Each structure stands twice: as structure tokens, then as C-alpha cells.
Amino acid sequence: MVPQRKLLKVFKKTTYLTTFLLLCIAWSRLRLFFLNVKSQPNAVEYNGGLIDDIKLMKCYRWYKNCETLYAQSAVHDNSFVLWNRVSKNMTDSSLYAIESNWLYETFFYVHLFNTNANKEDEKQPLADIAVSRDPSLVPLTVLQEVMPSLRSSDSMMGNKRLYYQKTSWWYRFWNNPLPTKMNLMNKWKHNNDILWSKIQHDSCLITNIQLYLGSNFVESRPFWKEIIHELHNEDGNSIPISITRKVECGFDANHTFPKNTINNKDLLQLKQKSDLKILQLSDIHIKGNEENSAILGEFQSRIFISRIIDIERPDLVVITGDILDGNKSVDYQTCILNVVQPIIRAQIPFVISFGAKDFSKYATQQEITDFVNQIPYCLNKNSDSNGHLTIPYNFSTIPNDSKDDYSNLITQNDLAIFIFNSKTSKRQFFKDYISLYKSPPKLALAFQYLPIPTYRLSGVFPIIGQYNERNLLPEGFDNDDNLINYMHEMNIKALSCGFDHSNDCCLQSIHDIWLCYSGATGLTAPHSIFMPPSVRLFKVDNIDKSITSWKRNYNKIDEVYDYQYIYNQPKQKHTPSN
Template sequence: MKLRFRRIARTLIRVAILLVVLFLYFGRSSFIIHVKNTFYEPVTEEYRYGLIDDVRIIRCYRWYRQCGTLFAEQSVSSDNLVSWSRISKNLTDESLYSIESTVFYVTFLYVHQWEPSSGKNPITELAISRHSSLIPIQVTQDVQKLIKISDSSVFHDHTHRQKKNFLNIFGGEQSDLDIVHSLGEDWQYNGGGIWCKRRADENPIISLEIYLGSGFHESRPNWKEVIHEYDRRLGSRKLPLSVTREISGPKEKADQWDYNYASISLNVRHGDSFKILQVSDVHFRCSDETAAVLNEFQTKHFISDVITREWPDLVVITGDVLDGENSLDYQTCIMKLVQPMIRLKIPYVFSLGTSDYSRFATDSQIRDFLSNLPFCINKASSSDGHIAMTASFKTGADVVIYAFDSFQPIKPFLEEHVAYKHYKYALAFRHLPIPEYRPEGMFPIIGQYNEQSNYKSKLEEEEMMHKLLRSFNVKAMSCGHEHSNDCCLQSPGDMWLCYAGSTGVGIDRANGMEPSVRLFKIDDVHGLITSWKRNFRMIDSVSDYQYIFQEK
């Protein structure tokens, strides 16, 4: 009896050994991938820009060393392991932009960077479908074009059989189709709904970016959305994900300014006048809250409608674009706000506010993102965040417009631009009001003055800022921050101190006040600076029209 049990035990051991050997043989590729990603780290970095030759959705298991770069098979039909780079997203919580999240792994969008020695062309176009069983519209449109011109390549049957592991307990990457067809000679299917196009006669993709939340629309030159608001269905975090790509190409002429240290020369579009639109305190969250989505949609269209009525030469955004910790993807919020300006090729500048921060990004990351936006003048700011923008009229009269950082001293900056003291017209913008916004006694005022916030600046020069600006011939200063104020009040020395009002729809403000914007016009023919407002409910009407400066 004992001998029989021993024989059975030996047989079971042999079978187990055989199964282990078979498992290691047929699943060795997946096993090696897991070992390398657990104990080694690729020398490459996350993808920010550069030519690419492949795009895939890849699983990153919880026990991997990190998810920024991974070792994975070069293709579904090859065992050759190469380094893949995740598309970079400047958010500290990487789960926010994962495609899928489970107990054992998360998936992200990865690229393989192109090498000249690879023997294949870099990707020139990318399309992603909402489901792997669907073909993106762009792919079908390209195929229809081939059919119309009788290109026989569209009728060729290009079949790529995927190599499968006998045992795949380690979860190696697999395409969702056993047989993958390429339509025509250009498009190739990579699985997961991803289609890549390679043509030697087209400009290649040089950058890919990811945006979270509703309401994102790509408007930058040479950029195009690959997929718009893809629903990932990640439990409580259901923010849609948009992917956009940049094609190599020339910059817009309007974005090729002559940058100097902390100053920039602007074009006067209207010959003898210069118009400025001030937007402030939109407090975008870019969350999945229905009310927030609707409010932000209305705010963006309000700004766009004002621009098409006024056609300003410059848009100044005086802070609180974000809503602090309530904002999830700061990049989506900023892009949503500036989309009308980029689309209409109007330069704009930011003076950041007290709510312009993110719990998922640093202040420097936010500022770097601003400096890389097209038509954004913040790329010319000083190390302290100040900017001086100049323009000249046909008569030879000069204009200077300052955008100050509310949290940095301005005296050293102004001392480096003493020549601007003699400019005929000067205006200043920043987020926070200065002490002279709290006058005592009787004073001239136009508009509503309902709020006096308790914010105390930490700048030692705050008490002398008014005098300093007057010495530089600044005719008016305009700020944001206080939602229930939209007035202009006259301070000593005839310098006007104005509020933009608050532009965001749905934010807290005094009863009866509407979302509004402020405009300034410098008219060199009549030697005037005037100002007025437009509000959300009566956009075709102007209110509180006033003179800021009149040449004597």
C-alpha cells in the first residue's frame, strides 16, 4: 500500500515538474517582463516630446518598480523587449490619468520613441476609437479617399497574426483581436482601439498630451484631438480623458514676437487705438459636477462672445483661473479659458491669483505650462513674474501695459525699465488690490463697491506701490480678487483704481451682480483712455462708460 502511494506521489511530482517546465518555457516572455520591470528601471524618461514609431496601452502591475517607463515587447508579434515611455502628465496622482485600474494593475498610454536606425517611418497621424470593435472616423475617411481615386492598396488583405503565449498567467500584453487588418497601406491597428499612420511624405507627430475633464477643445495651431472625452469608467473618478497630438510645422506669425527680458512689443491692430479686455476670477474646476461643467461652458462662451464684439488687441487675465484644491487638472482648466484667444489669435497674459494652485502640481509646473501656450505673453516674464508690454501709435506716442505678479515686489523690475516713465499712456494690472483701494471719506466712484476682503499682502513695498506707479505715469490700475466689486474709484493724483468684476458664471458674488468683464481703450487720436464693462445677461450693452485719462 505504501509502495503504491509512493508511486502516485512520484508521478504527481513528475507531472508538476513538467507543468512548471512547460509554464516557464511558454510563459518565459511574460515572466522576463515582470522580472525586469520589478527589479530594473529603463534609462529612458516619460514622454514629453519627440518622434515616435508606436503607441500602445500597456499594463503596469502594482509590484513594478515604477510606471513612468516600462519594458515590454516591441510588437504583438515579437518577443524583443524594448523600453516604452508613458505619456507625461504633470499631476502627482498618476491614477487620475490611467486608462484602467484594477487590484493588480493600472494601464496607461505608452509610446516607443523613434530611432533613425529602426528602419521604419515615425508616426504621422494617430486615431483612437472609443471601443476596440469600432474604427475611427478618420481611418474610414482615408479609406474612402483611396476608394474614390481607385487606389488598389485598399483592396489588399494585410493580415497580421498575433503570437499568443500558451500560458499567460502573468498577464502579458495582448491585442484584443487575433487577426488585425490594416486598411490601405497607411493605417495600422495596434489593439486597444489605437490606429497609427506612417507616411514618408507627411509631417510626423512630435508631441502627445492628455487632458482630463469635460469641455476641453483643442485650438492650438498644428494640434488636433486624437480622441475627445473618452469615458474610462473608473468608479468614482469618471473624468473623461482627451488625447491630443502636435504635428511638426511652422508657428503662426502672430505668435512670433520679438521677446526681450521681461518685455514685449505688441502690434496695434486698429492703427490709432489699442483695446484691452480684462477677465478675472473664473474659478474653473474642470470636475464632473454637472453645475460646474455648465457654468464653465457658459463662462467660456461669454468671453468668446465679448471678444467677437470688441476684438481687443490684448486680453489680461487677472487671476483665480483655478479654484484651488477643487480644481483637478489645471491644464484642462487653463486651456478651456484661453481657447477663444488661441482660436482668434489674440495675445493674452496672466497675473496669477490666490486660488491659482493645484494639489496635484507645483507652482512652477503651472507657470511652465503657461509659458508654453501659443499667443501667451507669460513666456516673456521676468524671474519674478512681471511683464511690460509696449506698443506704438503712428503719431509716435508710446503705450506700456504692466502685468504684475501680486506676490513679488515690483520696485526692482520698474528700476530696470526706467525708460517707460516717459511713455504717454500707461496701465497696470494685477490680481490683488493695493491699500489705496480702501479710501476714506468722500471719493469719486463709478460702479459697485460691496466687498473689502481681509487679505493682507506680505510685500513690504505694498504701502508705497501707489506712489511708485504714479511716478511711472500709470493712469489706472485694475485688479480682480473681490467678486462683488466692479467699480473704478479715483485715488489721490487722479490715478484710477478699478476692478474687473468677476467673470465666472456661478461663483459667489453680491445679489444682483452678474458675471462681467472690463475693457480699456487707449485712443491716441483724441488723447483718451476710456473704460466700460459688459455683463453676461446683457452682453450687447455696455455699462459704466467712463474717462480714465483725457489729454489737456
């Protein structure tokens, strides 16, 4: 009996000691668990700024939120720091999770660089990042910098013993996402799984990271570079994710943020020439999903736009609505960038008049507007509070100094290009123009998404092109019957719109104002089988004092058709002198 009691006491002591040791070992995990379970009132996702680390982290279903998570700052470090999830501005976060199951979702998280930290701190802002599709492979970008002699894709097949440092059984057991502290020539560090980061004492640093869903994504924005194209979720059935990063140069030793190198005011002035050419695109209807027909059609639409730009070399591009396809579009950011990619590549200013389908079930209208406003070469950021925009143009009086406010140097613009928001009234907009410039422009062109009621003419009227649709105008838009009279007072010679996919005509209304359509530009937009995707162009010639218009379509892209005069200034008659 006595030996059994002794054994029981020994067993109890051993059990207590083992339990105590396990609790001590697991204490950091428990602390981390409670930190992430409780609410974080100031949870903010990453939307730009200097970072000193990036990694994949699991957000468990019982966490209060996934926007920010606490995690250890380094291996064997018991301190916890806050990490911010790379923002996507979509209400359904599972769409951009790298891994998703009933227990957790995995996202990209970054640690913000503290500019007020001690300069001797080992934490330095990242200069670059790389992503591998396979944890057992080293990204080609890394190998090409570390081993310049390697140039082929086969170089990704590196020796794991050379590039990876083993972690303890404890970290492997917990599937710990902490970095392995492995460096390659003091430049590249293997963070965890598929992520690598570069720390380099340089003036060029990462200032933003963004994710884009869907196929056909192409990065063309200045300072941006795609670091991996169409990374698939582990199940292989999800929408692929493309990852891009922005690197800006000019940082000083204190990591002071550089000034923006793109001057929006310069873009508003356009190029000083004796003529001005405008390309109108409309109704592209990009979905960005994984349907084979959509992928092919959207790729062909982008190639079509790119070919037109290469042939015509316009000075300005106007998109009159329906870039998106409403609820059928997945990632509105990918869809918009896919359309404007050829425009950005050619460094051409552009403006968008939003259409009825330019909305997303995963984002608010304000989020879409904010995203468009920050795209390079986009002029929408200069619109007024109602979404209307004026682009003044003067063939000989454009100041060269971007610091000058040229609106105060002239009393009458040679030309004004008006881009309207179809949903709001234009009356106050015209009054504000007269208040600023004192008089209407000599000539003007206007663009918007929706036709005005005057487009629905009856009887006999001049028309050039096809007029196959007379759809009912949607509710919630500005359908002012007097707009045609206001346009006449502002010397607007033509209004061109979208909306009706199978119309590409110009028809002449009262006051000799031409009401035009561009026709649908997108190959995935529904339209008549007899109406190939098309674009419309306008040219204002200061020498001839004329405005002309013509079209090109997808089937005969090298041919111009329906060439017409929108306006031709009457020749002055010279009376013979006695």
C-alpha cells in the first residue's frame, strides 16, 4: 500500500511539473491568442507607406478582425508587434485569401517601418520583395541578383540545403510563420514560405503593395512592378492573385518621403499643338472572372485599344462609361486597370464618365471613385463636386511654367472639352465656367455616358452611321430637356455618349449640334452581330478652324469610315476695295 502511495505522489508531482512547463512554454502562445481575440478599435489595413517586414499570417475564424494581427517580431523574441493586412478594399476577404478553410484564412501582412526609431536599430525599410510559387524554390529575381551568371528559368531549381535554414521541431510543430533569418549576401532574406524581402541601404524603397484578382492583369503604372503574376490559392480553383509593389526613389538618410513626380496640373494642360485629337472609348464591360470566353474577349479588347492608340496617337482619351459590368465584375480595380493599361503605357491623359454598370457588389461607389482618382494620367481628380470636368485648351497661349495658374491669363479659351457626370445637373457647372473665364469658349466638345432626350429625334434628320437602338433612359440620371440649349450657349458643337451599344452614328439636332455615339468598344459587351466593336475619334484643327470625326472598328482596324465634319468655320468674304 505504501509503495502505491509513493508512486501516486511521484506521478502527481511529475504531472504538475510537466503541466507547469507546458504552460510556461505555451504562455507566449496564449498571450498572442488573447491579444488577437479581443477587439482592436484602431484596426487599419495597410494602404501605403514604408515597411520593414512582410509575411503570410493566418487569421483564425474566432479572431475579432483580420485587418490587424499581433505576432512576434522575430524568432525567440517574446515581444509582440502589430501587423497590418495588405488592403484590397473588397467586402469579401475570402476572395483574396492565399489560403481559406473552415478554421482560418491566410493573408499578406506587413509591419510598418517606424521612422522615429533609433538609427542603430536593425530594422530597416524594405527595398524590394519577391514571391515564389513554391516554398522549395528561390525566386528568379533573387537568384539573378545573388548569382548574376544565372539567367534562365531553370535557375529557380536551387538546392534547399543551400538556401534554407532549418527551424526547431517546436516551430515546425506549430507551423510557425516566423522568418528563418536566412540571408543571401546580406541582401535578400527568406521571410517565410514563399516570401523574400530585400534590405538595402539605398534611396529607393517600397512605398506600397497592392493585390489584384483575375486574369489578364498587366502592370503599367510608373514606379510599379508586378512581383508575381496570377498566384493561385492552394485549392487551385480560386481567382488568381497578382501582386505589385511600388518603389520610389529620393529618400534621404532619415527616410523622408519623396515628392510626387507626376504633376496633375501639367497633365491638364495637354500638349501644345496646332490640333488636338481625342479618342473616345465606351461600354467595355470587363468582368475579370475566370470564364474562358471572358478572358479571351477582355484580352482582345485591350489589344484592340492598344492598336488604336498606336495608330492614332491621340492627345486625350475619354471613356464614356461601363468599364465594369456591374455585379458580374469581380475585382473592380483589376477591371479598370486592364482597360487603361494601354493608355498609361502611352502616357496619355484620360478621363472617365461613369456609367450605369460602373459599380461593384464588393465596394462602394466612393471607393471606386477614389481608386480612379489616384491612377496616373487620370484627370478625374480635377472634377468638381458633382463629377463634371472642364479641360481648357489654347493653341498658342499655354504657359510653359506649371506653377502658373493659366486660367487667369486668358479671357476666352480657344477650346473647352467638357466631361459630364450623367447623374447630376449641369446648370451650375456652366455658371461656374462663365464666372471663371468670363465668356464661353470659342469652340467646345462634350462627352458623357448617357444620351440626352434630344437624341430621340423623330421625322427626317441628318445622320451619319448606324442608329439601331432607342432604349429607355434609366432612372436616376439627369434628363434635362433644356440641356441642348445650354450647350448651344456654351458653343458646344457635339455631344458624344455611350450606353446604346449598337448605335455608332452622329445625328444633327437643333442649333446644328451633332449628337454622337461611339459604339461599344468591348468585345464582351452585348451588341448587334452587324456592329463590330468600335471607337470614335475627334480632331480639332486650329489652322482649318474645323472639327472632324471618324471611326475605326475591330474587324477593319486599319480603315477609317464615316469621316465627317462636326464644325467648319465659314470663310470670311473679302469685299473688294474701291
